[in-house]
């Protein structure tokens with residue numbers, strides 16, 4: 158039998174917009190099924206709030222299946238909540254204890270300003286991508302797929318880094334608000350593939366510079382990012398980013 | 410492409426510089442500890458060792474200047490990162506916890522600025538006590554030299570000095586635990602999960618060895634009144 162009547166004391170950050178001061182608001186929730194996802198639990202809360210004519214709690218989501226990177230909640234002090242390699246949209250209420258208090262906060266970083274409640278502006282990531290997270294290529298008819306051979310090992314590694322969904326949990330969890338894991342994953346992904354090698358130097362330098370311009374902090378090798386990353390990007394991405402950057406500035 | 414100077418000031422460059430200076434300081438303290446252990450050698454081993462260093466003249470000065478520079482660069486980067494970090498998250502979390510393994514976030518990693526500043530202050534007082542402290546001259550095998558050994562032994566008869574040294578050496582251990590891991594991770598540019606676990610363990614062993622090695626000396630001298638079996642006289 159699954160428990161259909163869990164209760165929770167929610168403490169949720171509410172903030173009108175980027176210019177206002179936010180504060181925590183407390184909500185008591187009843188009738189939560191342990192099979193609900195964390196976001197479904199919040200949907201339930203919002204339905205109740207709307208029915209009562211109260212303001213719902215704003216939070217970000219899209220796919221709800223761990224692929225888009227939109228969901229972004231710090232749950233009881235951990236980005237994406239307590240389950241490893243799991244985004245908060247795939248977190249289930251069975252991970253919590255009945256009657257427990259749950260504190261829900263937005264990603265906190267100067268580079269991710271709050272738009273409303275739990276929704277933050279992550280366009281800083283888009284600008285890091287625009288600075289070099291792409292390859293230049295001819296459009297038009299696709300080339301024959303097997304003309305450029307890629308070692309299986311490199312392809313696998315590149316794929317691992319490519320699984321970064323750009324959620325920003327790494328920044329949220331980092332004591333310094335560093336975006337090194339995200340930027341490192343993007344740089345590593347492309348630098349491992351033949352299509353990405355031509356622009357590797359410019360890419361590394363531009364993306365690292367943009368990361369700093371956006372106001373992300375320094376990496377102190379706390380490795381907290383790897384622990385919260387919903388797809389398990391390893392800090393070897395940061396190591397590769399450093400290597401790519403140093404290669405760019407030392408080789409002419 | 411950025412110049413090397415710009416690169417050194419970038420986020421990546423700062424981290425690598427912090428790692429290089431950290432490792433240089435780490436190598437320095439290894440030799441410092443080995444040197445200190447001559448206290449437990451023959452009667453005048455420690456004095457002869459320190460006299461040999463002092464008679465290097467200009468080379469010693471150059472070395473000292475280099476060491477001070479390395480120390481200052483390391484401290485400067487650390488303080489700058491810490492100051493910047495506060496601006497990077499103006500509104501903090503109501504509740505924050507570490508996810509645990511594979512995170513390397515510990516008391517060590519979070520207190521680097523605190524342990525670092527204590528070590529900086531300590532180093533100044535330590536140099537004042539032993540480099541510029543009052544010493545008698547003695548003659549060993551026809552050579553005049555400072556009796557530094559006597560200064561060390563006398564200093565550590567004072568329990569407050571001993572406590573001060575022990576506390577700071579424990580903090581040194583914490584600093585080295587995260588520092589060794591962090592420097593190697595920044596410099597070897599590897600960060601795979603297996604490598605990380607090995608590097609972290611080796612770093613922790615190094616940190617413990619250094620802390621215990623350094624704090625053993627004042628503790629032993631105090632506990633035995635400077636006349637322990639390990640100290641020849």
Ligand code: SF4
Pocket residue numbers: 320321322323324325326327328338339342382385386387388389390
């Ligand atoms: S590295 Fe992981 S935590 Fe960071 S943005 Fe990508 S998926 Fe999210």
Ligand code: FES
Pocket residue numbers: 217218219220221222223224225226227228244245246247322
């Ligand atoms: S909503 Fe798409 S990853 Fe969570």
